[in-house]
Every structure is written in C-alpha cells, then in structure tokens.
Amino acid sequence: GIQVEQSPPDLILQEGANSTLRCNFSDSVNNLQWFHQNPWGQLINLFYIPSGTKQNGRLSATTVATERYSLLYISSSQTTDSGVYFCAVVWNNDMRFGAGTRLTVKP
Amino acid sequence: IAGITQAPTSQILAAGRRMTLRCTQDMRHNAMYWYRQDLGLGLRLIHYSNTAGTTGKGEVPDGYSVSRANTDDFPLTLASAVPSQTSVYFCASSPGPAHTGEQFFGPGTRLTVL
Numbered sequence: 001g002i003q004v005e006q007s008p009p010d011l012i013l014q015e016g017a018n019s020t021l022r023c024n025f026s027d028s029v030n031n032l033q034w035f036h037q038n039p040w041g042q043l044i045n046l047f048y049i050p051s052g053t054k055q056n057g058r059l060s061a062t063t064v065a066t067e068r069y070s071l072l073y074i075s076s077s078q079t080t081d082s083g084v085y086f087c088a089v090v091w092n093n094d095m096r097f098g099a100g101t102r103l104t105v106k107p
Numbered sequence: 108i109a110g111i112t113q114a115p116t117s118q119i120l121a122a123g124r125r126m127t128l129r130c131t132q133d134m135r136h137n138a139m140y141w142y143r144q145d146l147g148l149g150l151r152l153i154h155y156s157n158t159a160g161t162t163g164k165g166e167v168p169d170g171y172s173v174s175r176a177n178t179d180d181f182p183l184t185l186a187s188a189v190p191s192q193t194s195v196y197f198c199a200s201s202p203g204p205a206h207t208g209e210q211f212f213g214p215g216t217r218l219t220v221l
Binding site: 090093097 | 150197212
C-alpha cells in the first residue's frame with residue numbers, strides 16, 4: 001500500500017517563529033488535504049491541494065505531485081496553532097493519513 | 108447551518124453489546140465516510156458511501172456495518188463490540204463522488220469498549 005510520511009514528528013516553536021511541515025507519499029495520488037487537529041480533537045480543514053500552491057492568511061501549502069510531496073508553511077506562529085497537523089491523500093479509493101506532526105507553540 | 112453532527116459525543120460500552128453511532132449532515136453532500144482514530148495515530152477509513160443507497164469498504168471494515176438510506180444520514184453499527192474497537196470515530200462528507208474533492212469532518216464520537 002501507499003506510505004504517507006510526515007516530518008518532523010514533533011516540533012516546538014517560540015511564538016512568532018516560522019515552520020515548514022513536510023508530507024511525502026510513495027505513489028501517485030488523486031487528492032491531498034492538510035488538516036489541523038486542535039487540542040480538543042476537532043479536525044479543521046486547512047487546504048485541499050492536489051497540486052500547486054495555495055495561501056490562507058499565515059498558512060500556505062505547496063504540492064508537487066510529480067515529486068510526491070507536499071509542504072505546509074506556517075508563518076508568525078501563534079499559540080493557537082498548537083495541535084497535530086495531518087496530511088491525507090486519496091489512493092485506491094481510500095483516504096490515507098500520515099501519522100501527523102505535533103506542533104507546540106510556546107508563548 | 109450545523110454541518111456534520113455526530114451522536115453520542117462519548118460512550119462507554121460493554122463488550123458484546125451492539126452500538127450504533129449516528130452521523131447527520133445538512134450540506135446535501137453526496138459522499139459520506141466513517142473513520143477511526145486510535146491514540147496517537149492518524150485516521151483510518153472504515154466504510155464510505157458514494158451516494159444514498161450505496162456503500163463501500165475502506166481500510167479497516169471488519170466488525171462494522173453501515174447503511175445509507177438517505178442523503179443526510181450515515182449510521183455506523185458495531186454488531187458485537189470488542190475492546191479493540193475502542194477509538195474516536197469521525198464521520199465526514201464531501202460534495203461530489205466519494206474520494207474526490209474536499210472532505211469535511213464531524214466532531215467525533217469517543218467510544219470505549221470494556
């Protein structure tokens with residue numbers, strides 16, 4: 001089956017710092033989404049980005065489907081950015097999630 | 108607009124009991140999904156439905172059944188719960204055919220099987 005690998009597994013930042021989260025996948029995929037799971041367990045859609053670049057405020061994402069990776073950029077991080085960031089890909093009629101990057105932003 | 112609602116919020120269940128988790132969406136989305144999330148892991152797809160009247164199996168379907176009688180509702184049933192089904196269950200929906208486009212998630216149901 002497809003492998004979806006996220007790095008780093010854990011990230012601790014000081015408020016105001018920037019970060020880049022990476023998602024690698026081992027096969028061609030149809031779709032890719034980035035989610036934020038907040039400390040209360042709620043899954044929040046960040047980007048639907050099968051290819052190209054999108055921006056939403058302090059967040060942006062880039063997917064290079066031909067090279068099988070996606071990047072999520074967080075700029076000027078805030079404590080409310082803390083939580084787990086998942087990428088998920090659609091492969092073989094199944095959405096497969098990575099194990100996530102746990103982000104902690106300290107004040 | 109509520110989006111996706113799930114019930115119950117949490118449940119403790121004795122092993123061997125039957126349990127139905129409820130999911131309702133008011134967005135008129137065609138496709139719906141059920142996932143489970145085990146502690147410290149990403150989500151895994153259990154079952155999905157492309158449209159009312161159709162269902163399909165995901166990565167981990169054993170021990171679960173679903174039905175899709177109408178567009179809005181997609182219940183998940185555990186016929187005889189086992190402790191390994193202790194998990195957080197998320198329902199999701201998407202506008203178009205299954206596995207195309209953006210998926211939107213409900214708040215989850217925390218299930219503990221003792």
